[in-house]
Amino acid sequence: MELGTVLSIILLAPLVSAGLIWMFARQRAALAMTLSLGAAGVILLCSGWLFFGLWDGSSYEVGTEWLTLGSFKLSVGFLLNDLSALMLFIVAFVGFWIHLFSVGYMNDDGARGRFFGGLSIFMFSMLGIVLADNLFMMFIFWELVGFSSYMLIGHYLHTDEAAQAAKKAFIVNRVGDFGFLIGIIMAYWTFGTVSLTELEQVAGIRPEAVTTLMGLLLFCGVLGKSAQMPLHVWLPDAMAGPTPISALIHAATMVAAGVYFLGRSFFLFTEEALLIVAWVGVVTAVSAALWAFAQRDIKKILAYSTLSQLGYMVAGFGLGTLYGLHHAGDSQTALYYGIGASMFHLTTHAFFKALLFLGSGSVIHACHHEQDIFKMGGLYKTMPLTTLTFAAGVIAIAGVPFIAAGFFSKDAILYVAKSTSAPAFYLLTGTALLTALYMGRLFFIAFLGKPKSKAAGKAHESPWTIVLPLVVLAVFSIGGGYLVMYPPSLQVLIHDWVPHPHGADHQLMIIISAVASIVGLVLARVIYGAGAKTDKLETTLPPVYAISKSRFYFDEIYLLYVKKVQDRLADIIGFLDTLVISGVLVRGTAGAAGLLGIMARRLHTGSVSTYVWWFFVGLVLFGAYAGGFLEGILK
Amino acid sequence: MREILFHFFAALTIVPAFFVATSRKPVNAAMNMMVSFVGLAALFVLLETYFLAILQILVYAGAIVVLFLFIIMLIDAGSSPHPRLLRFLASLAAFALMVFAGYYLVFGGGAGPFAEITAEAPGYLSRTFGVSLFTTYLLPFQMTGFMLLIAMVGVIVLSRRFESDETGGEQ
Amino acid sequence: MTIGLEHYLFVSVLLFAIGFFGVLLRKNTLVVFMCLELMLSAAILALIAFSRYNTTPGAPLMEGNLFVLFIIAIAACEVAVGLAIIVALWRRHQTVELDEITELKH
Numbered sequence: 055m056e057l058g059t060v061l062s063i064i065l066l067a068p069l070v071s072a073g074l075i076w077m078f079a080r081q082r083a084a085l086a087m088t089l090s091l092g093a094a095g096v097i098l099l100c101s102g103w104l105f106f107g108l109w110d111g112s113s114y115e116v117g118t119e120w121l122t123l124g125s126f127k128l129s130v131g132f133l134l135n136d137l138s139a140l141m142l143f144i145v146a147f148v149g150f151w152i153h154l155f156s157v158g159y160m161n162d163d164g165a166r167g168r169f170f171g172g173l174s175i176f177m178f179s180m181l182g183i184v185l186a187d188n189l190f191m192m193f194i195f196w197e198l199v200g201f202s203s204y205m206l207i208g209h210y211l212h213t214d215e216a217a218q219a220a221k222k223a224f225i226v227n228r229v230g231d232f233g234f235l236i237g238i239i240m241a242y243w244t245f246g247t248v249s250l251t252e253l254e255q256v257a258g259i260r261p262e263a264v265t266t267l268m269g270l271l272l273f274c275g276v277l278g279k280s281a282q283m284p285l286h287v288w289l290p291d292a293m294a295g296p297t298p299i300s301a302l303i304h305a306a307t308m309v310a311a312g313v314y315f316l317g318r319s320f321f322l323f324t325e326e327a328l329l330i331v332a333w334v335g336v337v338t339a340v341s342a343a344l345w346a347f348a349q350r351d352i353k354k355i356l357a358y359s360t361l362s363q364l365g366y367m368v369a370g371f372g373l374g375t376l377y378g379l380h381h382a383g384d385s386q387t388a389l390y391y392g393i394g395a396s397m398f399h400l401t402t403h404a405f406f407k408a409l410l411f412l413g414s415g416s417v418i419h420a421c422h423h424e425q426d427i428f429k430m431g432g433l434y435k436t437m438p439l440t441t442l443t444f445a446a447g448v449i450a451i452a453g454v455p456f457i458a459a460g461f462f463s464k465d466a467i468l469y470v471a472k473s474t475s476a477p478a479f480y481l482l483t484g485t486a487l488l489t490a491l492y493m494g495r496l497f498f499i500a501f502l503g504k505p506k507s508k509a510a511g512k513a514h515e516s517p518w519t520i521v522l523p524l525v526v527l528a529v530f531s532i533g534g535g536y537l538v539m540y541p542p543s544l545q546v547l548i549h550d551w552v553p554h555p556h557g558a559d560h561q562l563m564i565i566i567s568a569v570a571s572i573v574g575l576v577l578a579r580v581i582y583g584a585g586a587k588t589d590k591l592e593t594t595l596p597p598v599y600a601i602s603k604s605r606f607y608f609d610e611i612y613l614l615y616v617k618k619v620q621d622r623l624a625d626i627i628g629f630l631d632t633l634v635i636s637g638v639l640v641r642g643t644a645g646a647a648g649l650l651g652i653m654a655r656r657l658h659t660g661s662v663s664t665y666v667w668w669f670f671v672g673l674v675l676f677g678a679y680a681g682g683f684l685e686g687i688l689k
Numbered sequence: 690m691r692e693i694l695f696h697f698f699a700a701l702t703i704v705p706a707f708f709v710a711t712s713r714k715p716v717n718a719a720m721n722m723m724v725s726f727v728g729l730a731a732l733f734v735l736l737e738t739y740f741l742a743i744l745q746i747l748v749y750a751g752a753i754v755v756l757f758l759f760i761i762m763l764i765d766a767g768s769s770p771h772p773r774l775l776r777f778l779a780s781l782a783a784f785a786l787m788v789f790a791g792y793y794l795v796f797g798g799g800a801g802p803f804a805e806i807t808a809e810a811p812g813y814l815s816r817t818f819g820v821s822l823f824t825t826y827l828l829p830f831q832m833t834g835f836m837l838l839i840a841m842v843g844v845i846v847l848s849r850r851f852e853s854d855e856t857g858g859e860q
Numbered sequence: 861m862t863i864g865l866e867h868y869l870f871v872s873v874l875l876f877a878i879g880f881f882g883v884l885l886r887k888n889t890l891v892v893f894m895c896l897e898l899m900l901s902a903a904i905l906a907l908i909a910f911s912r913y914n915t916t917p918g919a920p921l922m923e924g925n926l927f928v929l930f931i932i933a934i935a936a937c938e939v940a941v942g943l944a945i946i947v948a949l950w951r952r953h954q955t956v957e958l959d960e961i962t963e964l965k966h
Contacts, residue, residue, distance in 0.1 A: 660962035666883055670783055677790060695863045699871045706875055706898050710882030715890050722894050725875075729901055732871070735863075736912045741928055745904075748932050753897065753939045760943045761890060764950050769888045769957075780884035784877050791873030795866045803865040803913065818929070821922045829926075833933045840937035847944035850951075 058116040060100050060108060061132045064142070065181050067096040072174035075167060083166035087157050090170035094146075094153040094177065101146040105541035109134065115251060117187050133187035133250055136547040137317050140397055141184045141310075143544055144404045148306045149177055151523035155412050156298040158519030159419055169209055169296070176202035176303060183311050189238045189248040192315070196234070196275065199308050200227045206303065207295035219291040226288040230278015237271030241322060244268070250318055257321045269327030272319060273334075280312030280364050283338045287608050289361055293353040297415030300353060305360050305411050306404035313367045313400050317393040320375055328379075328392075332372025336478050339365030341606065343488040347495070347591055348603035351425045352414045355496050356407070359451065362489060363403050366482065370467035371396035373478060374553060377470040387550045394551025395470055399463035401548075402534045406450035406460060409527035413444040416520050417500065420513035427496060428587060432505035436513045439521050441501050443528040448497045450531040452490035452571040455564050459534030461571070462552075465563050469555045472563075483570060490574020495582045506587055695735055701728030713768045719757045726750040740815045868909035875902035889946055889956040893939075900935050904928050 071093035079085040117131020134142075153173065160166055179202050182195030201224075208220030242248050244263050245256045257264050276282065281289040292304050303309070316323075316331070323331065342361035349355045375392030382388050418425055420437060434441040450458040453465075464486060471479040505511040515521065533539050537548060555563050582590050592599045657668070678684050705721040705728070712718040726749045733742035822830050875898060882895030911924025950956050 662958045662961070663884070663887065667779075670880070670884065674786070692863055695867065699867075702871065703874055703878065706878045709891070709894055709898060710878055710885060712891070715888060718891050718894055722897065725898065726901065729905060732868070732905060733908060736868070736908055738908050738912065738925055741908060741925060741932075744929070744932060748936055749897075749901065752936060756939055756943060757890065757894060760947060763947065764890070764956060766888060766890060766956060769886070769891070772885055772887070777885060780881050783884055784881035787877040787880060788874065791870065791877065795870045795873065803869075817920060817922060818925065821926055822929070826926055829930055833930055836934060836937050840941050844940050844944040847941070847948050 055108075057104075057109060057114050057134065058132060060104060061116075061134065061185060064097050064100045064146075065132075065178065065185060067100075068093045068174040068177035068181070072171050072178065075171040075174065080167040080171070086167040086170040090174050091153050091157060093174055094150045097177065097181070098146045098150040101142055102541070104134075105139065105143065105543045109139065109543055111136070111543050111546060113251075115187055117249075128190050129188060129249070130191050131187040131249075132185045134185065136544070136551070137314070137393060137397065138184050140401065140544050140547050141314050142181070143541065144310075144401055145177070145180055145184055145307050148404050148408050148527070149180075149302060151526055152298050152302040152306075152408060152412065155301070155415065155520055155523045156296075158517050159298055159415050160296065163296075165209065165211070169206070172202060172206045172209070173298075173302075176206065176308075180307050180311070184314070187250055189241065189250070189253075189319075192318075193231075193235065193238055196279065196311070197231065199311065200224060200231070200279075203227075203292070203303055203308060206299045207292050209296055209299070210294070213294070216294040219288075219294040223288040223292050226285050227278040230274045230276070230285050233271045233274025234278070237268055237274065240268045240271060253319070254321050264322055264324055266324045266327045266330075269323040270330060272315075272322060273327070273331055276312035276316060276331075276368065277334070278312075279315075280309050280368065281338075281361055282312075282334050282365065282368055283341065284608065286338060286342070286361055287612060290354055290357045293351070293357050297353065297411060297418060300357070301408045301411035301415065304357070305407040309360065309364055310367070310400045310404065313364070313371060313396050316368070316371045317397055320371075320390075320393055323375065325376060325379065328372045328376050330372075332369050332376065332475070332478060335365045335367070335369030335372060336481050337365070338362070339369060339485045340481050340488075343485045343492065344602055345605045346488075346492040346602075348589075348599055350428055350589070352417065352427050352430075352496065352500060353411070353425060355427070355492065356410055356414060359410075359489065359493065360403075360407055362485060363399070363407065363451070366464065366467055366485075367396045367399050367403070369478065369482065370399055370470065373467070373474045374470040377474050377553065380474070390551040391470060391553040394547060395463070395466040395553060398548060398552045399460075399467060402450065402459035402463045402531070405527055405534050406447045406458075406531040409443060409524060409531050410447040410451070412520070412524055412527065413440055413447060416440045416516045416524065417444075417513070419516055419520065421507075421509040424507065424509045427500040428589070429507040430500040430505070430510045431503045431507075432510060433501045433513060437515045439515060440524065443521075443524040444501065445497065446528040446531050448493045448575075449571075450534075451493050452575055453486060453567050454571045454575075455568045456535075457532055458571075459531055461567055462535035465567055466552050466554065468566065469559065469563055470553050472559075483566060486567070486570040487574045490571045491578050491581075494575040494578025498579055498582055503583075691735070695732075698728050698731040698735065701725075702732060713771070715761045715766045715769075716758070719754055719761060722757070723750050723754045726754065740818055865909055865913040868913075869906055872902045872906040872909070875899075875905065887958045889949070889958060889961075892958070893942055893946070897935065897939065900931065904931055907931075 068090075071089045075086045075089050079089060113133070113135040115131065115133045117129045119127050119129045121128040156169070156173065160169055163169065176199065179195050179198035183192055183199060186192040186195060204220045204224040207223055208216050210216040238248065241253065244265075245253055245260075247253060247256065277285045289304060289309065293300055295304075339362045342358045342365060346355050346358035346362070349358060371392045373392070374395040375389070378388040378391040387394075416437070417430065417433060417440060420433075420440075421430060424430065450460040452458065453461040455461050468479065468482055468486070471482050505513075530539060537545050540548060554560075589599070591602075659665075675684075679688075702725050705724040708721040709718045709725065712721060726745060730742045730745040730750070733739075733745060879895045879897075879899035879902060882898065883892050886892050886895065907924040907928050911921050911928075914924075915921040946956060949961060953961055955961070
């Protein structure tokens, strides 16, 4: 079978599933679950077939023209190269296990049809982004993914919190997408094409046409989708959605789409743009790590850790590509070091973050939807498998050398940071320490010690549909740093494109990572204690705790802006709309037509004599026309 | 000779017509109309269309005017009041407009030079009429027959008395 | 002077104008109807005049005259039906003045 056909099956299977669910299974939960899970299975199988033989590793591109408007052509097509293959693997693999998890987790939900339909739509949109071969197609699917996210965050229709969060996510994303679209148009304007392969060629021929502004505008889309500063505010709120959604969309795949896009379009970034990109990532990573300390909700902690890790990925891309540009002589693939570092961290992050979220889902499910970690505790006795897998996840994110996949990926990022920008390196290393610290805090308070509430006391291990994905992901979180875990076609990227430190640097990096992770975990145990009832930081250092809790007042500033400026502007425009468009244009034309009608009605006097007079007028007009007097008027 | 006759009969047609339009009593109007029709028939004779002249007397002056008189009698229409000045002037203006337009058309060369009368006087006998009527124009002839039938049926239907008209006029 | 076609046509025009004047001026339905008949006879006159003056020797032009024949027949029908309507109107409104018959209003 042709590659293009297989790719089409991968892309369209979830769409078919969503369509069928929409038509037949909105009230039939079992059918909806089967269809959605089936589609995810088809995607996994077809991807596996691709990676284990059908695809030979070379760049494959196929496409057709979809829309032609004058000289502008919009085409749809697939571009399968090392980068998109890796992303496809992540989406297919992690996506399948999360689908399986949802079957168990959502078993008491009343709107499962809608949920699984949304999941399928999301898979379709995400795969569209992964496989897209040109910027416009990617943008279309970008927006589709935003819509799926909106739909799924707002899944719990009856809670105000979910509705607000969905709205916020969509609007903040829209702000980013605005810059994104302008960037795409600018690229099209400058280069005359939006196809990724063609852009790469043309940008290589004319490097001076690639401007910093273009790169930064394109980066706006990343700011929105991957929740970098200052558009990060939507991600913590998005935790109002169901936990599988938080795992799939807001941890493993959708938020990573921004980083994936950076990889796809790396040739459109100048050195200045890369520097700004890197620093945005660093700042996000550090700030998010600081804010995680004041959170009590288990999902919110994980959300801030996602923000922090995304900052790592973005910083890794920026610093890595800079490193590659400066050390181009080292190896053939040096230019791809940024992509390699960020994508590798994306991969490992997908594994352990999905694992952590699913684990928290298991815990939440068992504790009857209790999400405050200070009300949990003692879960290691009642839910051993969940505890074990969660511990694996914590070790992975902390980056303990050799037994954590996160170690290898973070190692690569720290290495390029060290070689490129010393301040960035120190900040990132400090953040690694903080990461281990707050994740340790989470683990020790929630899982160890004694149960602090009745719900926690009555918890029991979750069913196999929930636990099996945890186990699988735990295996990959631990072993994900080793090449053997990946299909052969994907090993090229991981082996060649990820920068590895050599010689003395190698040992130095191992030591640094070891210190950061282990010291962080130990400190967490010491400071917070197992199963603590109150937050030690809150009680001992209130000012520090207050700064962390404030999250630097971003939400408050945005709310103020919306209330004072945005709403006023909207009111003005609304007023204009009522006045001009609906008043003058709509009701005006209706009124004019009505007036004409009233005037015409007046002609019907009912008096025959009047009608005769009208006859006469008509006769005169006719005579004038026949006599040629109206030639001038009728010209 | 012919010219004098023409002018006389033209006046006989036009002047009573004017009285038809302005008489206040309907009976006067009807009688004037009859005179006007007779004048018209005379003009037809001048045009050597004898058949149609007789037909005009028979149908128009004979039947139609009589019908009018019957209805005037039936309805017992009295005399009408003087028309209001504005209406009169407006109608006069319309009349003048038409006459001037017509004059310009006919005598001002607007409609082109008119045909000269040919020496031969055809006479337009009833035989000629009959031949054309029953060969080339058979269809319109038959249709006219239908029309007369329909008119007759229509009149009968329209003059039927309905229950609500019991309080109305006479039989 | 020779009586040409134009004289007959002018008489026809005059008759037509008078008829129309009457229709505009009068309020009594019967008189209006009579003036309508005048207009019709003006048309008849014009047709016959055309028919007579455009004849070629040997083949008399019958069309105009035949047209007039039909017009006369139809005028008779029209008068009959029109008067029946007037009678019906009179039965309903007890008047035939146009001012008082205003049921053609919407």
